[in-house]
Structures are given as C-alpha cells and as structure tokens.
Amino acid sequence: MEAAVADRGAEMTEWNDGRLDDLSKRVDKGFKDVNQRIDRVDDNLRYLGERFDTMQRTLMQIGGGILVALIGLIATLIGLVATQV
Numbered sequence: 001m002e003a004a005v006a007d008r009g010a011e012m013t014e015w016n017d018g019r020l021d022d023l024s025k026r027v028d029k030g031f032k033d034v035n036q037r038i039d040r041v042d043d044n045l046r047y048l049g050e051r052f053d054t055m056q057r058t059l060m061q062i063g064g065g066i067l068v069a070l071i072g073l074i075a076t077l078i079g080l081v082a083t084q085v
C-alpha cells in the first residue's frame with residue numbers, strides 16, 4: 001500500500017512540475033492580453049474625453065453667440081422705446 005502511495009506521489013510531482021510550467025506560461029499570456037485590453041480601453045477613454053472637450057467648446061461658442069444676440073436685441077428694443085418717447 002505504501003509503495004502505491006509513493007508511486008502516486010512521484011507521479012503527482014512530475015505531473016505538477018510540467019503543469020505548473022504550462023500554467024505559468026498561460027498566466028503570463030493572460031496578463032499580456034489583459035494589458036493590451038487595458039491599453040485599448042485607455043485609448044478609447046482618451047478619445048472620448050477629447051470628443052467631450054470638443055462638444056463643450058462648441059456649446060460654449062453657441063451659448064456666447066446667443067448671449068451676444070440677446071444683448072443686441074435688448075439694446076435694439078431700448079433704442080426703439082427711447083425714440084418713441
């Protein structure tokens with residue numbers, strides 16, 4: 001019985017060494033894949049941030065144009081009322 005256990009232990013040690021090497025390679029490959037995916041996500045987020053910056057700039061320009069138009073309209077109305085008196 002002890003001989004069977006000893007043989008089994010020897011088989012497990014050999015099997016584990018080879019499997020651990022395979023596992024190590026697979027884990028290294030997995031980390032490399034994850035790093036590539038994180039880099040892609042980072043690039044996508046950077047691009048999205050640039051798009052939001054562009055949209056914000058456009059909205060500020062539109063808002064400024066509307067403000068200038070309203071000030072011009074108010075000045076025109078004040079001038080019209082002043083000439084009617």
